[in-house]
Amino acid sequence: MMLLLYLAGSALAIGLIALLMHRLGHSAEHQFADEAAARDAFLEEFPDAGVSRLDLGANGRAALLELQDGYGLIRAMGRFSLARQFALADIARLSRRGASLQLRLTDYADPVFVIDFGDETTATRWQSLLSFDTIGTREKTG
Amino acid sequence: MNNLTDMPDLPDIASYAAPIYVALIIAEILFVHLRRVKGSYETRDASTSIAMGLGNVTSGIIFATTVYAGIFAFFLWLYRFAPVKWEFGILSMVACFVLDDLRYYWVHRFSHTIRWGWADHVIHHSSQHFNLSTALRQPWFSFAKGYFVSVIPLVLLGFHPAMIAFAGSINLFYQFFIHTEAVGKMPKWVEAVMNTPSHHRVHHGRNARYLDSNYAGVFIVWDRLFGTFVEEDETHPVRYGIVKNIGTYNPLRVATHEYVGIWRDATLPGLSLQQRLAYVFAPPGWSHDGSRKSSAEIKADFVRRNPDEAGKPGLGGFISTVPAAASDIPDLPSEPASR
Structure with a gap:
């Protein structure tokens, strides 16, 4: 049970950090100019x-x-x-x-x-x- | 108190560290975003790194009562045979920490120079970014590589296994903070003695000059002593990652890709037993037909292309034998290799 709670909490933390980065524009992919x-x-x-x-x-x-x-x-x-x-x-x-x-x-x-x-x-x-x-x-x- | 000696129950730093890690990663993301400090973050890369850290801790919990308990029980059994047993105290703790850091240096070095060890450790190096989240990009099945045997000498020297585990956890906690581009060079005496963000950036570099250097955990003196130290050269910015970078964010593939590579190579048809074993235990980049390059060959190749670089830090042992064809060749590996 504790492991499940721990996993759920950690997944939430990862999701929030990912969301923060995405909202700040850090998901942009590299583009070759030409x-x-x-x-x-x-x-x-x-x-x-x-x-x-x-x-x-x-x-x-x-x-x-x-x-x-x-x-x-x-x-x-x-x-x-x-x-x-x-x-x-x-x-x-x-x-x-x-x-x-x-x-x-x-x-x-x-x-x-x-x-x-x-x-x-x-x-x-x-x-x-x-x-x-x-x-x-x-x-x-x- | 521990029942074998008067060893106090020492705290497990890893279980307290997680909130600190998360808070500092968020702080670094914000500072990087506001351009207050140097660094770079990418959503999927950092998410994968943190997920790998989560998998590492989860694996530790899952195997705590089986594999890790077995290893610890073995060390406790071995401890009985230590001719001298050090009681827990400041001096014994400092001695244990320093010796454990020396042990870490060699284990880390072998993790880079033996492919079986590299298959586990490459996970930590598989990001092209270098930030606090990279510190959490850790393997899931480290016990499988068997390097825990390196602890045996410390146990036989009389350090209680709990004290060694505590020293190891402080060591790993320290290393979290050196995975950053936000900190430049520190005062000279610190750079001389301690492993710093600058030294560790070099360790994560894939530039030919930076390959296989700065293995230290906490004290960089081991690299200086054993000839593997390379100073960060700001005229050659560090390119992070591995020689053959991976093209996936899938945590399972990140965790297993080099093991799959070993399996595929070692089971190629027509190889001798010696060649199969070499695919497992020779330095990464070894191949039976010479189609790949090890770090040493990559460095030699780089010097061949850039004779002016011969003798420079990280390239010291290599001498140019062929005149350079061009002078603007980047400081990167020139051939595909397995690492």
Whole structure:
């Protein structure tokens, strides 16, 4: 009983602190000003990566990159950003809705990546690029 | 009084500390928001950190009468064999505290340099922020890593297990206050002897120069003594987090991600037993095919790219062998690694 009360009280405290931060505007996510900013942020993490192409999402919070060797992604992680290099084999599931693409990755610590390109042409291009099945078993939807 | 010796029942600081922690976190949020102090907060990050702290305390309560009681009973049994038993007093408490802090230094160092320990400790380092809430981002199953055996020498030196637990709780209480960007550098004598917010910022850094440094709990002298001290260099602002930052706020994933990583690596097909064991016990970043980099390799790599940095604090042991291709490469790891 005491444990339940303790948990309820703590959950309430966390909720109130979260609400306070949210109301003060501390929930805002990082935004890349433009493609160059997203590219610079990615190269900061992977200076050796040769970037062939970068497409920034419409909201400026995520980008997909075609690298000379594989692929890359960068996205907002709260106030900061998070970058990853990946191969087709690292995609567990790829789905698309309109201009939005969702990648479910095999990376347990970074499982989902969503990007809305704002135009269907770019989404189609990336879908076909990432759907190129090299492992045979990957589920493809959309 | 304790029935084995004349040890008084010592207070459990953790149970009194929670309201202080919450009040100070709220105060820091407000001061940061009003730009009165340096720092940054993000709603989901801080919520996750506090939730991890809640999980840590809850796990402690759940296992109090089983695992932790068993460990404590073992120490009490062991205590019988201590040739000298120190009675509780100011001097014995101070001695116990200092020796326990030395123990903490080594346990903490092994938590960074052995992947099995890192799987537990990485949780505390998994935020890209550094504020008071980060202090609460703690693991849930620390007993599993088995580092409690490090307490055995203290028990055999004659310190009652309750006294050691009390010293440990003061140590952790102290460490809460050094998780902040709000405090700059403190007076020189304090910075020389004590672990301070400045020293601990360095410890949480993912810049190559700051990796694997400043393991101290309370007294930074251990780092100075054992060669792991790195001063905060304001020309190289600390970038917080881990080499390969995590992309989730899910507390369960935060708590278990490195264990999952170890499992996946150690069960890869075609490895030798030695390689499987190395994925568990070698330094984080070790890989059988050299596809990842350990801290030492990241530092060496950084110096190779930035020869002018060779010999500087945190990079002292590495010598550049290849001329730099560019001079504006940031002070960050250059390759994906497991940490």
